[in-house]
Amino acid sequence: MTLALISAASVAIAAPAGAAGTDLYVDRSKAACLDTGPGSQLQPFCTIQAAANVVSPGQTVHIGYGQYAPVTITRSGTPDAPITFVGVPSGTFIGLSDQGVFSPRAVTVSGAHDVVLTKLRTYATEAAVVVDHSDHVAVDGNYISGSAVAPNAKPGIGVDLVNGSGPVVISRNNILNWGTAGVSVAPGVTGATVTTNLIRYNFAPGVVATDAPGTVVTSNTVIDNCVSGITLAGASTGAAVENNLLHNNHNVLDGQANCGPSDTTGELVVAAGSTEHTVVDHNLVNTAQSDVLYSWGGTAYSTPAAFTAASGQGTHDINADPKLGLGDDPTLTEGSPAIDSADPAAPGELATDQVGGARVDDPLVANAGPGFADRGAFEFQDPFKITRVKATPREGPAPLAATVTGTIDNPWSTPVRYTIAFGDGSAPVTTDTPTAQHTYTRVFDPIPSAWLNTDDSCASP
Incomplete structure (x- = not known):
């Protein structure tokens, strides 16, 4: 580690390097913005849709501060030259009107491939991000909020994968306030990966995959949702559920009993039709809300040991207090059993955590996994x-x-x-x-x- 000890007189902040000349820009706050213009920095588009209508492989659409109307993306990139839509962190709002009204949808990727969505704040009542009959789409590092705020739970899905989409990667997002599911992988979708997300405060399961073979759900922090944390329904065979942190789901929301009647489905639910070739391991599964941790093939289990004995799964799962931060802080604290106990070779495992932190070895904790990655979306960092x-x-x-x-x-x-x-x-x-x-x-x-x-x-x- 290199530190800088420096006087205030010598501090300088470098401006970011300019983007490639072929990139497109959207900034409704600029008086010069024009949807029929060039989409340049000097004369940006006013709407995201104007950029989406002309963007080409390899181009990045830079979206400025402000609130923007929903957008439908139908143009595609290539494997070597994807199309990227990037916002200003905490400053680009899609689907939220100037009057604070949510749109039915925020971003739809329809019939497209090789598209990246990142650093966007999306708001909607029905679905914030819809990936429809599309493949090789990455939804990474976004804030995805619905309108299901206690005590008025409403239907809605944070990220909705539909109509045979896949492969699609949903990673490092903050997904909250949805009434149907935080992430829904619909029938016919194959090869979806849901990894390293914070999924919380939903009036529904955090992640639901229905008749979606090969779904990977890895290293997510799924906490304080109603119903289950993760559900594999129908025939979602050949799935992988590993390195997740599931805590206090079903019948709790932000510490309050706002979920309605008590739900006892379990933190992790795998239907009978989804057990074949599905792997469950290295998860931290814990709740103070119910005696049920797992439902496997319709049978409930209250401990990892009982679950493993009956199913052969979850050999390295643990049931323990994850020791999260105070209040709403979802990160780990020193001494958490999630530290250095995950499998770094699990499918879908990323090299960095939900906020971009590297996977690091805590020297104060003996490694309980085959490496030193932490369970859940957040890696405990050097407390220096x-x-x-x-x-x-x-x-x-x-x-x-x-x-x-x-x-x-x-x-x-x-x-x-x-x-x-x-x-x-x-x-x-x-x-x-x-x-x-x-x-x-x-x-x-x-x-x-x-x-x-x-x-x-x-x-x-």
Whole structure:
């Protein structure tokens, strides 16, 4: 790990590199926007649909801040040159009107292939993202919200895969407030992968696959949904359900009993027609809401041991408190049994977690899996943090000899290198300790304020 100890006077933020000249832009906030224009940065389209109507393989559609009407995507990319629609994180809203009204649908991919949707915030009443008779579609890193807010549960699906679509990858999304399912894989869909998503606060199962062979459900955090966490219905044979964290689903929503009559279907439900060639393993399955953890072929089981004895599945499943963060924080805390206990070779396992964090080995936890990936969508990261930065003296006549010292909390004993700068144009110093001495030879008013910064923590005197 390399840290930077630097003065405020020397901080600079680089602007992002410009996108390729062939990319398209949508920005309804620009007075110059025009749907019949070139879709350039200087004269962007006003609507996403205008860009979707002309986008070509290899192009990226950059969507600016604001609220946009629903869009239907029918044009395709290629395996080497997909079409990508990318929004501004937390700033591009699709399906939400200026008056705050949700549209029936937000984004529909119809009869297309090699399409990527990322960094969008989608809102709808019926389905936010619909993949219809399409293949090689990636829905990655989006916020997908419905209108099913307690106590008024309403029908609706977050991501709806229909009409023979597949393969499709649903990954790293935040999916919530749906009345029918967070993710629905409909009959005839094959090869769907649902991985590394946070699926919560739905008045329905988190993930439902019905007559959808080969569905992969891996490394999702599925918590606080009504009914089950994951359901394989009909003949969804040859599925894989691995490395998931299922906690407090059925008859609970955000800690409140808003789901109606008690549901005892189980955290994980696999219908009799879906058991053939289906693999269940390395999941954390836990609830305080019911005695039922699993339903396999119509029979309920209250412990992983009983489930394994009867089905031969779930050999490495565990039933334990996942030790999530406080309040609404769905991430793991130190000591969670989900840490370093997943199978990194599970189908659909990604190299990074729901927020892009790398899979890392916690040295304080003995690896309980074949590697060091964590169960669920979030990888517990190095808890390294800066607790204090002290500069002495803070003022004095020039030349002034100053010492900057950082105090750190490093429970993982991570090797750290520090890069120290003082803001007066002198060459930075790299050291193994968070301490450096420097003599200022000219007058500053006030003296630059030294600070210590990392990806996870920062502090200043």
